Amino acid sequence: MPSSSEIRQQFLDFFCQKHGHTFVASSPVVPLDDPTLLFANAGMNQFKPYFLGTQKPPQTRVANTQKCIRAGGKHNDLDDVGLDTYHHTFFEMLGNWSFGDYFKKDAITWAWELLTEVWQIDKTRLHVTVFEGDEAAGIPRDDEAADIWKAVGVLPGHIHLGNKKDNFWEMGDTGPCGPCTEIHYDRTADKSGAKLVNGGSDQVIEIWNNVFIQFNRNADKSLTPLPAKHVDTGMGFERICAVLNGKTSNYDTDVFTPIFEAIQKATDAEPYTAKMDDLKDIAYRVIADHIRTLTFALTDGAVIGNLGRDYVLKRILRRAERYGRQCLGTDGPFLHKLVPTVVEQLGTAFPELKRNPEKVREQIRDEEVAFLRNLDRGIKLFMKIADKTKVATGTVVSGTDAFELYDTYGIYIDITQQMAKEQGLTVDVTGYEKAMEEAKERARKGGKKFVVAAVKGELPKTDDAAKFAPETIEAKVVGWVVDNTMVTTGKVTAGEKVGLVLDRTNFYGEQGGQVGDTGTIDDLRTQGVEFQVEDTQRLGDTVLHFGTLLDGEIAVGDTMTLAPSPLRRIDVMRNHTATHLMNLGLRTVLGGHVEQKGSLVDEAKTRFDFSHDKPLTGDEVRQIEAYVNQRVSRDLPVTAVTLPLEQAKKVDGVRAVFGEKYPDPVRVVMVGPETPEKANHDDSVEFCGGTHMLSTGGIGYFKITAQEPVAKGVRRVTAVTGRVAAETMTQLAATVGTLTDRFQCKPEELPTRVGALDQEIQRLNEQLKRAVAMTVDGLLESAPTINGTKVVVGQLPPAGVDVVRQQLDRVKQKAKSAFIVFGWDEGDKVPLVVALTPDLAKKAKAGEVIKPLAAIIGGKGGGKPDFAQAGGTDAGKLPEALAKAKEMATQVLE
RNA sequence: GGGGAAAUAGCUCAGCUGGUAGAGCACCUGCUUUGCAAGCAGGGGGUCAGGGGUUCGAAUCCCCUUUUCUCCA
Numbered sequence: 001m002p003s004s005s006e007i008r009q010q011f012l013d014f015f016c017q018k019h020g021h022t023f024v025a026s027s028p029v030v031p032l033d034d035p036t037l038l039f040a041n042a043g044m045n046q047f048k049p050y051f052l053g054t055q056k057p058p059q060t061r062v063a064n065t066q067k068c069i070r071a072g073g074k075h076n077d078l079d080d081v082g083l084d085t086y087h088h089t090f091f092e093m094l095g096n097w098s099f100g101d102y103f104k105k106d107a108i109t110w111a112w113e114l115l116t117e118v119w120q121i122d123k124t125r126l127h128v129t130v131f132e133g134d135e136a137a138g139i140p141r142d143d144e145a146a147d148i149w150k151a152v153g154v155l156p157g158h159i160h161l162g163n164k165k166d167n168f169w170e171m172g173d174t175g176p177c178g179p180c181t182e183i184h185y186d187r188t189a190d191k192s193g194a195k196l197v198n199g200g201s202d203q204v205i206e207i208w209n210n211v212f213i214q215f216n217r218n219a220d221k222s223l224t225p226l227p228a229k230h231v232d233t234g235m236g237f238e239r240i241c242a243v244l245n246g247k248t249s250n251y252d253t254d255v256f257t258p259i260f261e262a263i264q265k266a267t268d269a270e271p272y273t274a275k276m277d278d279l280k281d282i283a284y285r286v287i288a289d290h291i292r293t294l295t296f297a298l299t300d301g302a303v304i305g306n307l308g309r310d311y312v313l314k315r316i317l318r319r320a321e322r323y324g325r326q327c328l329g330t331d332g333p334f335l336h337k338l339v340p341t342v343v344e345q346l347g348t349a350f351p352e353l354k355r356n357p358e359k360v361r362e363q364i365r366d367e368e369v370a371f372l373r374n375l376d377r378g379i380k381l382f383m384k385i386a387d388k389t390k391v392a393t394g395t396v397v398s399g400t401d402a403f404e405l406y407d408t409y410g411i412y413i414d415i416t417q418q419m420a421k422e423q424g425l426t427v428d429v430t431g432y433e434k435a436m437e438e439a440k441e442r443a444r445k446g447g448k449k450f451v452v453a454a455v456k457g458e459l460p461k462t463d464d465a466a467k468f469a470p471e472t473i474e475a476k477v478v479g480w481v482v483d484n485t486m487v488t489t490g491k492v493t494a495g496e497k498v499g500l501v502l503d504r505t506n507f508y509g510e511q512g513g514q515v516g517d518t519g520t521i522d523d524l525r526t527q528g529v530e531f532q533v534e535d536t537q538r539l540g541d542t543v544l545h546f547g548t549l550l551d552g553e554i555a556v557g558d559t560m561t562l563a564p565s566p567l568r569r570i571d572v573m574r575n576h577t578a579t580h581l582m583n584l585g586l587r588t589v590l591g592g593h594v595e596q597k598g599s600l601v602d603e604a605k606t607r608f609d610f611s612h613d614k615p616l617t618g619d620e621v622r623q624i625e626a627y628v629n630q631r632v633s634r635d636l637p638v639t640a641v642t643l644p645l646e647q648a649k650k651v652d653g654v655r656a657v658f659g660e661k662y663p664d665p666v667r668v669v670m671v672g673p674e675t676p677e678k679a680n681h682d683d684s685v686e687f688c689g690g691t692h693m694l695s696t697g698g699i700g701y702f703k704i705t706a707q708e709p710v711a712k713g714v715r716r717v718t719a720v721t722g723r724v725a726a727e728t729m730t731q732l733a734a735t736v737g738t739l740t741d742r743f744q745c746k747p748e749e750l751p752t753r754v755g756a757l758d759q760e761i762q763r764l765n766e767q768l769k770r771a772v773a774m775t776v777d778g779l780l781e782s783a784p785t786i787n788g789t790k791v792v793v794g795q796l797p798p799a800g801v802d803v804v805r806q807q808l809d810r811v812k813q814k815a816k817s818a819f820i821v822f823g824w825d826e827g828d829k830v831p832l833v834v835a836l837t838p839d840l841a842k843k844a845k846a847g848e849v850i851k852p853l854a855a856i857i858g859g860k861g862g863g864k865p866d867f868a869q870a871g872g873t874d875a876g877k878l879p880e881a882l883a884k885a886k887e888m889a890t891q892v893l894e
Numbered sequence: 895g896g897g898g899a900a901a902u903a904g905c906u907c908a909g910c911u912g913g914u915a916g917a918g919c920a921c922c923u924g925c926u927u928u929g930c931a932a933g934c935a936g937g938g939g940g941u942c943a944g945g946g947g948u949u950c951g952a953a954u955c956c957c958c959u960u961u962u963c964u965c966c967a
Contacts, residue, residue, distance in 0.1 A: 409965095806914085
């Protein structure tokens with residue numbers, strides 16, 4: 001039986017050595033240059049530009065094995081993994097590709113050759129499907145493919161017609177598309193699987209899909225044949241391994257068995273027995289699958305976190321951890337121990353795994369520990385809820401309780417159900433889902449910011465090259481957007497709010513973290529037209545000027561004068577250039593781990609998110625400010641050049657946002673060097689389409705005003721520049737000024753003066769304590785004894801309640817049996833305390849004794865049997881209250 | 895971006911409808927004891943995260959700030 005490594009190699013050798021393909025390494029499973037894609041989920045991801053014609057392929061026939069993850073997005077297989085024999089979150093897709101080179105005949109012939117000759121698969125077990133055609137959509141039946149299949153020797157009755165869903169492939173609503181032909185493998189004992197093709201049975205499974213890209217879908221839905229035709233194929237690696245090993249489950253091959261062994265070793269559980277309905281075996285499959293996903297995703301630069309793909313990874317890790325805990329009996333972190341096995345197994349095919357496996361292991365272990373801590377807390381919380389449920393004579397844990405466990409403490413519903421079962425309870429899942437829906441609704445209502453999502457009608461491109469220059473320009477009105485619809489006829493009348501579209505603009509549309517411009521768009525000739533722009537946004541290549549027409553009318557074709565608000569713009573520019581310097585400053589001061597995670601630049605501030613796992617110290621903040629301000633005062637030139645992406649990536653010191661998609665050519669902004677050649681790693685060099693100062697001096701002054709955490713491992717700092725920074729400093733100085741006036745000292749002496757005050761307060765407190773103690777001792781000595789109980793009543797020097805309480809303890813200790821009432825005059829308040837030793841419990845309660853006393857001094861109070869406290873306002877009546885206290889003591893004790 | 899929680903001794907946490915801050919582990923001292931988390935007795939250790947408010951009285955109730963966890967987008 002061939003090993004999985006051999007099978008992978010045989011596939012690649014067949015195409016590369018025998019049929020002239022070039023091997024291409026898999027693209028990262030975390031797509032760095034495509035923010036629309038959570039994870040690489042198909043072999044074609046990295047070749048998309050070739051099919052779209054936006055890039056020219058270096059080779060026209062290539063073969064590869066692509067690392068894929070399907071989880072969290074549109075193709076979400078996460079919840080199925082482990083329950084069957086063939087769903088995975090991570091898998092390899094073997095593919096051979098033709099970019100305008102060979103087409104159907106070679107693709108089909110070679111596929112058949114590889115399967116039946118190289119791998120000797122029984123022809124009687126192979127079925128193929130071809131596209132049946134679709135009259136409504138105007139696509140013909142793929143007779144060409146069917147004829148080729150017949151010619152290579154597919155058995156009669158083994159060629160099936162498939163519908164548009166199964167056998168026609170489209171990238172999107174428009175663009176390249178074409179029919180595909182699939183190869184299926186029949187596992188039935190009597191080879192009766194013909195009717196099960198595409199029937200969703202695991203008895204007949206698809207092993208290879210060949211897509212023939214031959215049409216372009218136009219915007220009007222019509223199809224035109226492509227000049228260059230492409231072949232895009234994908235074979236599920238784990239499946240073909242199962243087939244070639246005569247196994248019915250992907251998990252029974254050596255793709256997974258070494259991981260199972262590692263799991264067994266790490267968890268000390270019973271060995272894997274390949275049963276479908278056994279919780280232990282499900283756990284084995286889940287963990288083996290998930291550790292592959294985690295190891296590859298983390299290796300390719302993903303992190304575990306709370307946003308987007310980071311969050312998907314977190315869920316995957318927790319799912320695996322949970323199965324380990326619940327079904328394999330683990331009690332500590334164990335997933336991280338499996339990383340070396342994955343690296344060893346796949347490190348040859350994917351050398352990137354060997355780059356830094358220790359870091360991957362640490363990331364996994366850290367998150368495991370964090371989750372297990374949560375889980376322990378969750379178990380405790382659940383027990384409380386379970387008790388509450390039982391006390392209420394219920395057997396059903398309420399949906400709101402289950403949801404609270406999930407929402408607040410991250411305890412998944414499955415875990416709650418499992419725990420409930422152990423307690424003989426069930427969980428109201430319907431109520432849980434309802435609570436979840438309500439929570440989602442609340443979240444939706446929260447963020448109500450107006451965003452243009454989609455606009456009906458075609459949006460013309462706007463030429464916004466003028467946005468970097470300060471001059472006003474003229475442009476022609478092309479149309480406007482109202483209610484998410486592009487309008488090109490009629491007029492905009494006074495008072496209307498629209499998104500104005502022009503053929504060119506100097507307004508900056510919100511992009512790359514920089515806010516859109518505000519300003520005015522007027523018709524200077526007629527004098528009567530004034531359009532107030534409140535926000536500028538981009539939608540693709542179109543710039544929308546949102547605002548209100550204050551006066552006059554606007555129609556398509558009108559020539560307008562565009563004037564972005566100059567003062568606001570310059571404030572934004574100051575902040576943007578400062579952001580670049582801050583980016584470099586953070587990295588210099590805090591270390592190389594600092595990566596930009598997002599930014600927001602507007603006229604009031606710059607806000608910057610970056611990877612860093614702890615709060616910044618005051619000293620670090622000052623160092624960063626000093627770093628930036630030093631470069632401000634040197635008045636360094638700011639230069640922007642546009643370079644081809646490949647060239648730009650090589651500029652020394654260049655920084656780009658991880659995961660961001662950049663245009664080619666890309667604009668490069670440098671602070672300091674005037675040409676890319678002069679740049680080095682100490683300079684700020686960033687890919688950036690924003691507006692900047694001509695030199696750093698104009699920033700004036702840079703001051704960090706706030707820092708906060710955003711997510712695990714991500715922090716945010718907010719800073720101000722220019723006149724806002726000046727205002728901040730003025731206010732700070734004013735605050736210090738009031739203090740120096742009060743203390744009559746220099747600002748730098750303030751800490752010492754406050755420290756001295758602190759000490760003085762402490763000293764006085766000590767004095768007060770001693771004074772109180774002395775008074776209490778005096779009262780105790782002169783206290784009368786009634787029936788063995790000391791009656792200690794009197795007025796103390798003004799001290800805090802805490803001080804007096806300490807004295808109460810002393811009196812109780814000394815007197816064994818005591819009836820104590822103390823009062824003192826604090827000026828605006830007259831506190832009173834009553835304390836009784838426990839032996840008096842039957843005779844009197846402090847809380848009741850104090851009430852009439854409090855009434856005398858115009859207050860109220862209460863407390864427990866042995867201690868009570870009250871407060872009044874009438875200090876003059878204090879002696880009266882104390883006299884009353886003595887009276888009551890006599891009454892109670894005699 | 896929007897919600898939900900948490901912060902108490904070195905660590906893990908308890909502290910009910912407001913009324914003198916506790917436990918276990920760790921630490922120190924002494925005694926006992928050659929044995930796998932040793933036993934007994936005693937002891938030290940707290941700005942109840944910070945600030946404001948309500949109250950006669952706040953760890954406890956309310957608001958703000960800081961930090962951490964968590965869910966949704």
